[in-house]
Each structure stands twice: as C-alpha cells, then as structure tokens.
Amino acid sequence: xxxxxxxxxxxxxxxxxxxxxxxxxxxxxxxxxxxxxxxxxxxxxxxxxxxxxxxxxxxxxxxxxxxxxxxxxxxxxxxxxxxxxxxxxxxxxxxxxxxxxxxxxxxxxxxxxxxxxxxxxxxxxxxxxxxxxxxxxxxxxxxxxxxxxxxxxxxxxxxxxxxxxxxxxxxxxxxxxxxxxxxxxxxxxxxxxxxxxxxxxxxxxxxxxxxxxxxxxxxxxxxxxxxxxxxxxxxxxxxxxxxxxxxxxxxxxxxxxxxxxxxxxxxxxxxxxxxxxxxxxxxxxxxxxxxxxxxxxxxxxxxxxxxxxxxxxxxxxxxxxxxxxxxxxxxxxxxxxxxxxxxxxxxxxxxxxxxxxxxxxxxxxxxxxxxxxxxxxxxxxxxxxxxxxxxxxxxxxxxxxxxxxx
Amino acid sequence: xxxxxxxxxxxxxxxxxxxxxxxxxxxxxxxxxxxxxxxxxxxxxxxxxxxxxxxxxxxxxxxxxxxxxxxxxxxxxxxxxxxxxxxxxxxxxxxxxxxxxxxxxxxxxxxxxxxxxxxxxxxxxxxxxxxxxxxxxxxxxxxxxxxxxxxxxxxxxxxxxxxxxxxxxxxxxxxxxxxxxxxxxxxxxxxxxxxxxxxxxxxxxxxxxxxxxxxxxxxxxxxxxxxxxxxxxxxxxxxxxxxxxxxxxxxxxxxxxxxxxxxxxxxxxxxxxxxxxxxxxxxxxxxxxxxxxxxxxxxxxxxxxxxxxxxxxxxxxxxxxxxxxxxxxxxxxxxxxxxxxxxxxxxxxxxxxxxxxxxxxxxxxxxxxxxx
Numbered sequence: 001x002x003x004x005x006x007x008x009x010x011x012x013x014x015x016x017x018x019x020x021x022x023x024x025x026x027x028x029x030x031x032x033x034x035x036x037x038x039x040x041x042x043x044x045x046x047x048x049x050x051x052x053x054x055x056x057x058x059x060x061x062x063x064x065x066x067x068x069x070x071x072x073x074x075x076x077x078x079x080x081x082x083x084x085x086x087x088x089x090x091x092x093x094x095x096x097x098x099x100x101x102x103x104x105x106x107x108x109x110x111x112x113x114x115x116x117x118x119x120x121x122x123x124x125x126x127x128x129x130x131x132x133x134x135x136x137x138x139x140x141x142x143x144x145x146x147x148x149x150x151x152x153x154x155x156x157x158x159x160x161x162x163x164x165x166x167x168x169x170x171x172x173x174x175x176x177x178x179x180x181x182x183x184x185x186x187x188x189x190x191x192x193x194x195x196x197x198x199x200x201x202x203x204x205x206x207x208x209x210x211x212x213x214x215x216x217x218x219x220x221x222x223x224x225x226x227x228x229x230x231x232x233x234x235x236x237x238x239x240x241x242x243x244x245x246x247x248x249x250x251x252x253x254x255x256x257x258x259x260x261x262x263x264x265x266x267x268x269x270x271x272x273x274x275x276x277x278x279x280x281x282x283x284x285x286x287x288x289x290x291x292x293x294x295x296x297x298x299x300x301x302x303x304x305x306x307x308x309x310x311x312x313x314x315x316x317x318x319x320x321x322x323x324x325x326x327x328x329x330x331x332x333x334x335x336x337x338x339x340x341x342x343x344x345x346x347x348x349x350x351x352x353x354x355x356x357x358x359x360x361x362x363x364x365x366x367x368x369x370x371x372x373x374x375x376x377x378x379x380x381x382x383x384x385x386x387x388x389x390x391x392x393x394x395x396x397x398x399x400x401x402x403x404x405x406x
Numbered sequence: 407x408x409x410x411x412x413x414x415x416x417x418x419x420x421x422x423x424x425x426x427x428x429x430x431x432x433x434x435x436x437x438x439x440x441x442x443x444x445x446x447x448x449x450x451x452x453x454x455x456x457x458x459x460x461x462x463x464x465x466x467x468x469x470x471x472x473x474x475x476x477x478x479x480x481x482x483x484x485x486x487x488x489x490x491x492x493x494x495x496x497x498x499x500x501x502x503x504x505x506x507x508x509x510x511x512x513x514x515x516x517x518x519x520x521x522x523x524x525x526x527x528x529x530x531x532x533x534x535x536x537x538x539x540x541x542x543x544x545x546x547x548x549x550x551x552x553x554x555x556x557x558x559x560x561x562x563x564x565x566x567x568x569x570x571x572x573x574x575x576x577x578x579x580x581x582x583x584x585x586x587x588x589x590x591x592x593x594x595x596x597x598x599x600x601x602x603x604x605x606x607x608x609x610x611x612x613x614x615x616x617x618x619x620x621x622x623x624x625x626x627x628x629x630x631x632x633x634x635x636x637x638x639x640x641x642x643x644x645x646x647x648x649x650x651x652x653x654x655x656x657x658x659x660x661x662x663x664x665x666x667x668x669x670x671x672x673x674x675x676x677x678x679x680x681x682x683x684x685x686x687x688x689x690x691x692x693x694x695x696x697x698x699x700x701x702x703x704x705x706x707x708x709x710x711x712x713x714x715x716x717x718x719x720x721x722x723x724x725x726x727x728x729x730x731x732x733x734x735x736x737x738x739x740x741x742x743x744x745x746x747x748x749x750x751x752x753x754x755x756x757x758x759x760x761x762x763x764x765x766x767x768x769x770x771x772x773x774x775x776x777x778x
Contacts, residue, residue, distance in 0.1 A: 001698040288765035292717040296688030299695045302409040320684045381676035388671040
C-alpha cells in the first residue's frame with residue numbers, strides 16, 4: 001500500500017501542474033464558497049479558459065486522438081481534474097458537451113457532422129446542453145412525452161423539457177423524444193441533436209429554492225429538426241440515451257460545499273452558552289460521524305484510483321458517493337445555521353455563515369439531481385446486490401395505455 | 407496510488423476464507439455458545455497455530471513469520487466473517503503486541519516463540535468496574551517488589567490463556583505487568599456475557615508476582631498504543647461481520663416470498679440493504695487507510711484508527727441488526743445464525759471501548775492536529 005503515483009502518473013501530473021501553474025491563478029482558500037455572481041462574465045471567462053486549454057492540448061483529454069484528444073486513461077483524467085481544481089478557473093460550462101454530447105456524436109453522427117461540431121465544442125466556441133427530463137418524466141425518464149412527428153425529411157417536435165442546465169446559453173442540445181406512443185415505453189423513443197436557436201424553442205429559467213436559476217424549462221412548439229440530425233435508428237432513442245446517462249453517472253460525484261473541516265472550525269470558535277460548541281457531546285458526535293463519512297468517501301475514491309492505476313476495472317464502491325455526500329452536506333448546513341441559535345435565521349450576505357446557508361439550501365437539489373437518493377438506492381440494491389426489480393405496471397403495454405395519474 | 411492489498415495478501419485472505427469455511431467455524435461458534443463447558447474451540451485453535459497465524463507479526467529471530475500488520479488485517483476480516491471462537495484477538499492483536507513493542511529481551515525470548523508454537527496464549531486485563539477504564543480509576547495495585555493485588559473483570563479468554571498483561575497502579579504511575587496465570591495466587595471466574603461464543607472472566611490477584619513490561623510510569627500510553635493498533639484489526643473483524651450479515655440478508659431477501667414476490671423486490675427492503683452496503687463500503691475504505699497508517703507508522707495513525715473503528719462499529723451494528731429485521735420472525739429464533747452476529751457486533755462495539763469513547767478520541771485527535 002502506498003499513495004505514490006507510478007512513474008508515468010507522476011510525469012503526467014507534473015506536466016499538468018507545470019502548465020496550469022504557468023497559465024492559471026492559484027485558488028484562494030480564504031474566500032467563501034458561493035455561487036456565481038455574474039453569469040455573462042463567468043461564461044466569457046470560461047470560454048477564454050477553454051480556448052487556452054484547447055490551444056495547449058488540455059481541453060478534451062479523454063477524446064480519441066482523431067478528434068483532438070489524447071485518449072487519456074481514466075486515471076489521467078482524474079489527475080488532470082485534481083490538478084485543475086487547485087487553480088481558480090471557471091469549470092463546469094463545457095462538461096455536458098465534452099462528457100456526454102461529444103462522445104454521442106462520435107458514435108452516431110456522420111463524418112461531416114463530426115467535423116462541423118466537435119472542434120468548436122472542444123474549443124469552447126459552442127456550448128451544448130442535454131434535453132432528457134420532462135415534467136412527467138424525472139426518475140422514470142423513459143416515460144417522456146415530447147412528440148416527434150415525421151414530416152418528409154424533417155421531424156416536428158412538440159412538448160416540454162425541464163431541468164436543462166445551461167439551455168439559455170447553449171448553442172446546441174441533444175434530445176430524446178417519443179415518435180411512437182403506440183409502442184412500448186422504451187421502444188417508441190428517438191434521439192436527435194438540434195440548434196437551440198431554432199424557431200419555436202422557448203427557454204424559461206426555473207427559479208430554485210435558492211432564489212437563483214441554474215436550470216431551465218424548454219418548450220418546443222413545432223420545432224423542425226432535419227432527419228439528418230437523428231442519432232441512431234428510429235426507435236433506438238433509449239439505447240443512445242442510456243450511453244449518455246452512464247456518462248452522467250460517472251460525472252455526478254461529490255456534493256461541493258462546506259464539509260466537516262468547516263463544521264469543526266466553526267464549532268471551535270462558536271460560543272454556546274458560555275462554552276465553545278466543540279465541547280458539546282452531541283456536536284462531537286456529529287463531527288465524528290461526518291468525518292467518518294468524508295474520509296470514507298475520499299478513501300473510497302483512492303481505492304477506485306488504485307484499481308484504475310493498476311489497469312483493473314474498479315469495483316462498484318464509488319456508487320455511494322452522491323448519496324453520502326449530499327446528505328452530509330444537508331446535515332452540515334443545518335448544523336451551521338443551528339450553531340448560531342436564534343440568530344441562525346438571519347440570511348447573511350457573505351463569509352462562513354453564508355457558506356453553511358448555501359449548503360442547507362442547495363443540498364435538497366443535490367439529493368435529487370443526477371439520480372434521487374431513492375433511485376440510487378434501487379441501483380445499489382439491483383445492480384450491486386442483485387435484488388430483483390419491482391414488478392412494473394408499464395411492461396408490455398403500449399405507452400399511451402400506461403397509467404399516468406392524469 | 408495503491409490503497410489496496412498486494413496479490414500475496416489477497417491470496418492469504420482467500421486461503422484464510424477457505425480454511426475457515428472448511429472448518430465450519432460458524433458451527434463451532436454455535437457449539438461454544440450452546441455448551442457451557444466449552445470456552446473456545448481447541449481443535450480450530452490448534453489448526454490456526456499450525457498455519458502460523460499466531461506468529462505473523464513475531465520476528466523470525468523468535469520463530470515467527472516476521473510479516474506485517476497488513477497480513478494480520480486480511481486474516482482479521484475473515485475471522486470476523488466466520489465468528490471463529492478462538493483467543494486469536496486477545497493473544498495476537500493485543501498480548502503479543504504488548505511484548506513486541508515494550509517487553510525486554512528476556513521476556514521476548516521466553517514468550518514469543520511459545521506464542522508462535524501455541525504453548526503460550528496471552529490476554530489482557532484493564533477494566534475493574536462498570537465504567538470505562540481511565541488512568542485515574544485503576545485500583546489494582548502493584549507493590550515495589552512486583553506483587554499485584556486487586557480484581558479485574560471482562561477479561562477475554564483468561565481461562566485458556568497462560569499469561570496476562572495487567573494494567574496496574576504503582577506509586578510511580580500506571581504500569582503494564584506480565585502475570586503467569588498458573589500462579590496459585592490467581593483466581594479466575596467465568597462471567598456470562600452478551601456473546602457466549604467468546605468467553606470472558608474476572609481475575610483476582612492476591613500478592614501475585616509479576617514482571618514489568620515497558621516503562622515504570624508510562625504504562626497508560628503503552629496500553630493506548632496497543633489498543634489503537636488493535637482497533638484497526640477489530641475494525642477489520644467488524645467489516646468481515648458486516649459483510650457476512652449483508653450477504654445473509656441479501657440472499658434471504660431473494661428467497662423469501664411475501665404477497666407473491668421476493669421481499670427483495672420491495673423498495674423498503676432494497677433501501678435497507680442499500681444503506682447497509684453504504685455503511686459497509688465507508689467502513690471498508692476507512693479500514694484500508696487505517697491499515698496503511700498502522701503499517702507505515704503514519705503521524706495520523708491514531709486518527710485513522712479511530713476513524714476505522716467508529717465506521718466499522720457503526721457498520722457492523724447496523725448490518726447485524728437489520729439482518730435480523732430482514733429475516734423477520736426467523737431472524738429472532740435461536741436456530742438461525744442472525745443472533746450470533748448481532749451479539750458479536752455488540753461485543754466488538756464495546757470490547758476495547760464504546761462507540762462514544764472512540765468518537766471522542768477521533769475528535770480529540772482532530773483538535774490535536776489543528777492546534778498548530
């Protein structure tokens with residue numbers, strides 16, 4: 001057992017670090033963890049940073065060489081991610097494009113389309129989004145209802161998507177819709193990509209409980225998509241979508257925000273009826289629990305990396321990450337507010353207490369996004385422990401006959 | 407990056423698993439529980455000695471294998487999974503480590519080879535009253551000529567052990583004292599415990615001769631050092647137990663039908679088992695890190711040991727109790743093995759200090775490492 005990189009990994013890490021060090025500012029840990037203030041400014045910064053990475057060959061490491069990547073191994077992607085996260089650079093804007101949309105185009109698009117769309121995606125000139133979830137299709141995403149009707153060489157799309165990150169600033173999107181409501185649920189779906197500036201698309205931001213808007217509703221009114229932008233066969237939409245969703249599961253990991261170290265620091269200085277909070281038994285109990293969870297997750301990650309480093313397939317252990325981290329975040333957020341007793345109700349504009357309040361407000365969303373706690377528990381039970389699926393009311397039934405509650 | 411055991415260590419684990427399955431260790435645990443005269447399984451213990459496991463950490467100069475804590479960790483996990491009723495933990499994780507770490511050469515020469523060969527079995531005595539032992543509440547005393555007087559309770563394996571490390575109070579401070587249990591001044595009485603697969607005793611000392619192990623006055627920190635080491639090994643036993651109970655619950659949930667379908671197809675059961683899997687995975691990962699910290703004498707070893715201990719105690723408690731729940735009424739019967747794990751989980755969750763005390767230790771260590 002050891003925590004050293006292999007020689008090859010160490011060389012790669014040094015290369016990453018050296019380039020980042022010469023091209024990006026280091027993170028300032030004294031700053032509070034907060035949301036993005038000005039989106040336009042952030043996007044401009046993100047585009048600049050993406051272009052810089054692209055020019056130096058760091059933009060899409062995991063892509064195959066023929067599309068400008070270096071076919072980076074999973075361990076190299078992790079190393080790059082670890083090094084990049086030490087620097088104060090905008091992240092996240094291009095993840096959906098590079099992580100989900102790019103790979104799906106590589107597999108299903110024509111050569112000409114790949115030439116047209118992949119380079120600007122990698123370079124940060126065009127942003128992509130993913131249009132899967134619908135108001136009546138969340139955890140049960142294959143229950144989606146947006147319609148595609150064939151019209152000559154085109155498809156006419158009507159319906160509504162929801163929880164689309166970045167739809168309002170995206171140039172293109174990938175989309176699953178139902179072309180055949182008479183077929184079984186999973187068989188009546190078809191997959192497309194489309195221009196987000198197409199006539200008939202209306203994007204409305206969703207105001208979240210945080211007061212901010214990170215997601216959108218997207219309405220389709222007779223939106224025209226050429227058949228040439230179909231990815232996969234008619235009726236293969238679910239198969240294509242599953243590939244992208246697998247990529248999403250890999251991407252959605254730790255819930256970012258305050259963690260046990262922040263709770264510990266707060267407990268050491270926060271006055272509590274004449275003593276500091278850290279001397280309270282129930283606080284010590286909670287901190288021990290959070291510490292075990294936080295270390296349990298980071299050590300689990302190290303085990304996954306160990307397997308990757310040896311060229312082995314990692315075990316299923318990383319599937320616990322989001323359930324544990326999102327719940328821990330909620331619990332720590334609650335603690336931060338409670339620690340100030342009555343004054344905990346006051347919304348603060350900055351600093352540490354703002355970070356705890358943001359955690360408390362944001363955590364409910366993290367427990368839902370990218371697979372709810374409940375769905376993730378089903379996945380652990382069915383795929384890892386091998387328990388049987390629930391009997392389903394939607395099997396072997398035409399989609400239009402499945403009970404929908406309305 | 408390699409937070410994993412080596413191929414040789416994994417092979418050893420596989421061999422241990424095969425051996426304990428072939429030996430039907432679980433059945434032997436039940437036999438010890440049901441038979442008032444049986445305090446351990448002598449036959450299983452002899453075979454374990456023959457395999458050389460008692461000498462894993464003992465240097466080759468003293469006939470041992472001279473291997474590391476990591477080999478002991480993989481064996482601990484399998485012992486925990488099988489509930490093997492032997493004095494292995496008392497003798498190997500604790501007594502042997504007291505000698506390796508703190509005994510003089512004379513004691514080492516006399517006892518270490520005997521521990522390897524099985525002629526000697528050791529255990530330890532600290533608790534005296536119905537509360538957590540502290541430096542202040544140790545009353546068993548040792549005189550200047552090395553004679554011990556007092557009474558200790560909740561001592562594992564004292565009847566089959568040949569030697570004992572006693573935590574005793576001397577005028578100069580807390581000392582570790584080595585006692586030969588065959589001495590006439592020692593009286594040993596069986597104490598019924600919540601887990602009857604592991605026999606415990608009270609031991610009274612009446613001017614019992616003893617030898618000093620380690621420092622004249624700093625025996626308490628010696629004691630803590632060895633207990634911290636053992637916490638990692640017990641944590642591996644707990645992970646083994648948690649995994650065994652998760653496996654039992656999972657296979658029962660697939661076989662047992664209610665309302666026309668396997669109970670494992672209900673989300674109430676799925677989510678329960680998934681919570682068990684999460685707790686087990688966190689515990690296992692923290693154990694691997696603690697194994698590394700123990701083996702490499704890392705500066706954060708105490709914190710890592712407490713983290714592994716707390717996570718594993720929680721995991722085994724949860725898995726063993728929810729395993730009974732998953733089994734329904736069957737799980738509450740004497741006949742099913744669920745209760746053996748439930749009882750072992752509770753024994754292991756207090757045997758070297760309670761969950762509350764280990765959580766406190768964890769936070770104490772966080773405070774220490776943050777004071778600079």
